[in-house]
Amino acid sequence: MKSPLAAALCLALTGPALATEIGDMTNAERAAFRDEVRSYLLDNPDVLMEAISVLESREQQAQAQSDAELIAENSEALFEDGQSWVGGDPEGDVTVVEFLDYRCGYCRRAFPEVSELIESDGNIRFIVKEFPILGEQSILASRFAIATQRIAGDDAYEAVHDDLMTLRGEVNQASLQGIAADHGLDWDAISAEMNVAAVDARIEESLALGQSMGISGTPSFVFGDQMVRGYVPLDVMRKTVADERG
Structure with a gap:
C-alpha cells in the first residue's frame, strides 16, 4: 500500500x-x-x-x-431497537445516536454540549447506546443505568444517566446506591435487576453493534447517515445536524 x-x-x-x-x-x-x-x-x-x-x-x-452504508445496514439496531433510551423530541427530524462510556473523559466533556444541542435545537431525536469499554466500573455503571430503566422507566434512566456522567469518584455499590436514594428509587430492586440475563444481552448487543460499525472508542456519534468518531465541540455538532437537514 x-x-x-x-x-x-x-x-x-x-x-x-x-x-x-x-x-x-x-x-x-x-x-x-x-x-x-x-x-x-x-x-x-x-x-x-x-x-x-x-x-x-x-x-x-x-x-x-x-x-x-454501515448506518443503512444497521439502521434497525441503531434507531429502532425498542430498548435504548430515547430523549429529545421522539418525532424529531434528525436522529442523533451516541455510543458512550460513563467513565470516558471525553464523553463527560461532551455531555453538557450534547445536552445543549438537544435542548437548544428542540427537533432532535436522541438515542443513547451503552458502550462500556473502559473496565469493570464502566460495565457496572451501564448495568445500573439499564436496570434502572427496566425497573423505574425512562425518566429515572435519564436522571441516573445525568448523574453518572457527572459522578465524581468511583463507581461502586455505595455511589450507585446514593444515586438511587437521591431519586427515590428502589435500590434493592435495581441491584437485583443489574445481574439478570436481559441486562447482559443489552450490553452485548450494543458492543456487537459498535464493532460491526467500526467503533472502537467513545464517544462516537451517528448523525442521521453520518458518523462522527470521537469528541467534537458543540459548533461542529450543530453544523453536522444542519448538514443532515440540508
Missing part, C-alpha cells in the same frame, strides 16, 4: 500510462526520473500540497460513503 506521500506523488506527477512506463525503465532511467521529480518538487512544493489535499478529500469521501 502506498503511503499518502507516495500516492500524492503519483497523483501529482503521473497518470496510469506513465506509471506503467516507469515500471519498464532501466535502473539508470529510474534514478534519473527520481532526480527530476525531486528537483521539480523542491522548486514547486505547492504542487505536492495540492495533491495531498486532493488525496485526503478523496479518502474522506470514501470514508463517508462507507459510514453511510
Whole structure:
C-alpha cells in the first residue's frame, strides 16, 4: 500500500500510462526520473500540497460513503431497537445516536454540549447506546443505568444517566446506591435487576453493534447517515445536524 506521500506523488506527477512506463525503465532511467521529480518538487512544493489535499478529500469521501452504508445496514439496531433510551423530541427530524462510556473523559466533556444541542435545537431525536469499554466500573455503571430503566422507566434512566456522567469518584455499590436514594428509587430492586440475563444481552448487543460499525472508542456519534468518531465541540455538532437537514 502506498503511503499518502507516495500516492500524492503519483497523483501529482503521473497518470496510469506513465506509471506503467516507469515500471519498464532501466535502473539508470529510474534514478534519473527520481532526480527530476525531486528537483521539480523542491522548486514547486505547492504542487505536492495540492495533491495531498486532493488525496485526503478523496479518502474522506470514501470514508463517508462507507459510514453511510454501515448506518443503512444497521439502521434497525441503531434507531429502532425498542430498548435504548430515547430523549429529545421522539418525532424529531434528525436522529442523533451516541455510543458512550460513563467513565470516558471525553464523553463527560461532551455531555453538557450534547445536552445543549438537544435542548437548544428542540427537533432532535436522541438515542443513547451503552458502550462500556473502559473496565469493570464502566460495565457496572451501564448495568445500573439499564436496570434502572427496566425497573423505574425512562425518566429515572435519564436522571441516573445525568448523574453518572457527572459522578465524581468511583463507581461502586455505595455511589450507585446514593444515586438511587437521591431519586427515590428502589435500590434493592435495581441491584437485583443489574445481574439478570436481559441486562447482559443489552450490553452485548450494543458492543456487537459498535464493532460491526467500526467503533472502537467513545464517544462516537451517528448523525442521521453520518458518523462522527470521537469528541467534537458543540459548533461542529450543530453544523453536522444542519448538514443532515440540508
